[in-house]
Amino acid sequence: MTVKNIEKNGNQATIVVEIDKELMETGVQKAYLKARKNIQLPGFRKGKAPRQLIEKMYGAHVFYEDGLEEIFPEVYQKAVVEQDVKAIGRPSLTDMDISEDGIVTLTITTELYPEVTLGQYKGLEVEKAEAVVTDEQVQAELDRMAQNVASTETVEGAAKMGDTANIDFEGFENGVPFAGGKGDNFDLKLGSGSFVPGFEEQVVGMSAGEEKDIDITFPEDYHAELAGKAVVFHVKCNKVTTTIVPALDDEFAKDVSEFDTLEALTADIRAKALENAQKQIDNAFEQAAVDKAAENTTVDMPKALIEAELDNQMERFGYQLQMSGYSMEQYAKMMGGDLNTMRNAFRPAAEKQAKANVTLEKIIEVENITVSDEEVEAEYAAVAAQYSLEVEKVKTMVPAEEIQTSLKTRKAVKVITDSAVAVAPAAKEEA
Numbered sequence: 001m002t003v004k005n006i007e008k009n010g011n012q013a014t015i016v017v018e019i020d021k022e023l024m025e026t027g028v029q030k031a032y033l034k035a036r037k038n039i040q041l042p043g044f045r046k047g048k049a050p051r052q053l054i055e056k057m058y059g060a061h062v063f064y065e066d067g068l069e070e071i072f073p074e075v076y077q078k079a080v081v082e083q084d085v086k087a088i089g090r091p092s093l094t095d096m097d098i099s100e101d102g103i104v105t106l107t108i109t110t111e112l113y114p115e116v117t118l119g120q121y122k123g124l125e126v127e128k129a130e131a132v133v134t135d136e137q138v139q140a141e142l143d144r145m146a147q148n149v150a151s152t153e154t155v156e157g158a159a160k161m162g163d164t165a166n167i168d169f170e171g172f173e174n175g176v177p178f179a180g181g182k183g184d185n186f187d188l189k190l191g192s193g194s195f196v197p198g199f200e201e202q203v204v205g206m207s208a209g210e211e212k213d214i215d216i217t218f219p220e221d222y223h224a225e226l227a228g229k230a231v232v233f234h235v236k237c238n239k240v241t242t243t244i245v246p247a248l249d250d251e252f253a254k255d256v257s258e259f260d261t262l263e264a265l266t267a268d269i270r271a272k273a274l275e276n277a278q279k280q281i282d283n284a285f286e287q288a289a290v291d292k293a294a295e296n297t298t299v300d301m302p303k304a305l306i307e308a309e310l311d312n313q314m315e316r317f318g319y320q321l322q323m324s325g326y327s328m329e330q331y332a333k334m335m336g337g338d339l340n341t342m343r344n345a346f347r348p349a350a351e352k353q354a355k356a357n358v359t360l361e362k363i364i365e366v367e368n369i370t371v372s373d374e375e376v377e378a379e380y381a382a383v384a385a386q387y388s389l390e391v392e393k394v395k396t397m398v399p400a401e402e403i404q405t406s407l408k409t410r411k412a413v414k415v416i417t418d419s420a421v422a423v424a425p426a427a428k429e430e431a
Contacts, residue, residue, distance in 0.1 A: 003079055004105070011112050011302040013087065014094075017079045019071070021102040027067035035066065061098055068096070068104070079108060086113035089304025111304040116362040119296025121416050126292060128285045128422035131277040133270055141269050145256050146245050155240040158205045161191040165203050166239040171216075173231045181231070185238065196222070199233065206237040289420045290413055293363075294356040301355055309357065310350035314343060363412040371407040379403050 001023055005016040032051045041049040041057065055062055068075075080087045087110040095107035152164075159165045165188050171181025190200050202214040214233045218226045246252050253265040318328050326334075332342050363369070380403065384391045 001075060001078055003083055006083060006085065008112065011114050011300055013085055013110055013112050015079050015083070015085065015108045015110070017075060017106045017108060019075065019104040019106065023071055023074075024064070024067065024102065024104050027069075027071035028063045029067075030070040031063040031066035035063065064096075064098065064104070068093075068106075075106070076108075080110065085110070087111065088113050088302060089308070111302045114299050114302055114305075114358065116358050117298040118359065118362050118366065119293075119298065121293035121296065121359070121363060122419040124289055124292050124416065124420045125423050126285055126289045126420045127425040129281050129425050131274055131281050133273040133277060137273055138266060138270050141273065142248055142266065146248060146252065147243075149256060150243050150245045152241045152243055154208075155242050156208075157240075158207050159190060159203060159237065159240045160242075161200075161204055162189075163240055163242045164189050165206065165237055166241070167203065168236045168238065169233050171231050171233045173226075173229060178226070178231065181233070203235060203237070206235070206240075208237055208239050211236045285420070285422065286413060286417050289416045290356050290360070291352070293416050294352070294359040297355065297359045297362070299355065299358055301351065301358070305354045305358065306347075306351050309354040310343060310346055313346050313350050313353070317346070360409050360412040363415055364408045367412065367415055369408050369411045369415075371404050371411070375407055376400055376403050379407060 001020060002018045003015065004018050005014075007014045029051075032054070036049060036051070036054070037047040039049050039054060040046040041053055044050075044053075051063075076091060079085075080091070089111045091108050091110040093106060094109050095105075097105040099105070155163055167186055167188055168184045169182065169186065171178055188195065188200065188203065190204055192200070194200075196216055196218060198216050199214060202212075206212065212235055214235055215230070216233060217230045218228060220228045222228070246255070248262060250261045253259050253262045257265050257268070259265040259268060314328070321328060321331050328339060328342065332338050335342070380391050380394050380398075383389075383398065384394045387394070
């Protein structure tokens with residue numbers, strides 16, 4: 001086959017390829033052998049019809065389209081890869097001409113990797129906050145730990161705010177039950193605000209076995225079918241329990257940690273919270289620096305790169321949803337949309353990340369960033385340790401090229417962040 005012409009226009013290339021009869025015949029014969037098992041002609045058993053008779057009946061070029069698919073990888077290799085055309089995305093066949101002597105001429109269009117012009121990416125001024133952990137945050141963690149080991153006991157008397165009332169309830173509008181207004185054996189934490197305003201306050205004072213009617217008027221901003229309506233809930237209290245939270249003292253510290261004193265536990269909580277806060281700030285600083293470098297980059301982003309990044313982001317989000325027991329379709333429906341709505345919601349972030357990606361790739365090129373075999377092996381070992389797998393198993397799952405690209409990208413990010421100048425965040429104006 002011969003590449004007759006390559007014409008580039010911005011981020012798109014049009015390639016004209018001429019395929020000789022011998023190569024085309026190879027593809028056509030493969031297509032025929034695959035298709036004949038489903039073809040039956042009069043006088044022949046199914047799958048035994050000669051190619052010549054099939055072509056005579058259905059047309060001389062009946063197998064050409066499928067034959068082209070058979071040889072297209074070879075055509076693409078010579079037309080794009082060997083011609084040093086930096087194609088991205090899926091190529092499109094825009095025209096096919098078959099001459100009388102059987103020579104096929106193809107016109108292929110493909111998007112090209114864009115020309116990237118870096119702006120300033122070193123010495124960038126980037127806002128960076130100071131890691132701070134408040135006494136309130138430390139106290140909240142202590143309270144959370146205490147709640148985790150809290151016990152419950154049954155209350156014989158009336159329910160108070162803070163107690164949990166196990167109730168049966170049913171709501172009525174003008175004496176008629178309404179949809180969604182019934183529940184059995186529901187544990188209601190009084191004071192939690194989980195029920196419609198005014199409900200929990202009227203459960204306060206009820207004892208186990210007591211029944212009463214509660215008058216409620218739904219807020220005007222409630223669900224449309226109940227907004228502003230006056231209803232009556234019939235409530236039966238089955239049981240009242242209270243939570244016994246341990247005192248925050250040295251004995252508590254011994255029970256929930258390896259520390260002997262509350263002071264030591266508190267100091268550890270503060271240190272870990274400060275470490276986590278610093279990591280978040282460092283990550284935010286790194287991302288902001290890369291984003292700023294990308295903003296300074298001049299590039300006409302091809303659709304294919306944006307769509308590829310969009311696919312990646314949707315796939316990652318899909319995995320996160322699976323961990324929570326949801327599918328993408330279920331989540332989209334819960335949000336009042338569909339998969340197209342979700343994809344459009346992700347698009348701005350994908351466009352931003354795609355530009356950051358080409359910026360980092362250009363930095364890798366201009367900074368001549370490389371990785372050694374030793375660095376690749378060390379990364380394989382780190383991944384194996386993270387997922388408790390054998391290194392050789394990881395190697396079968398993750399290609400070395402992917403590891404190399406990841407390491408180079410990290411080094412490119414480091415080029416940006418190591419030279420970036422941290423500045424205090426601008427004061428936010430109060431609304």
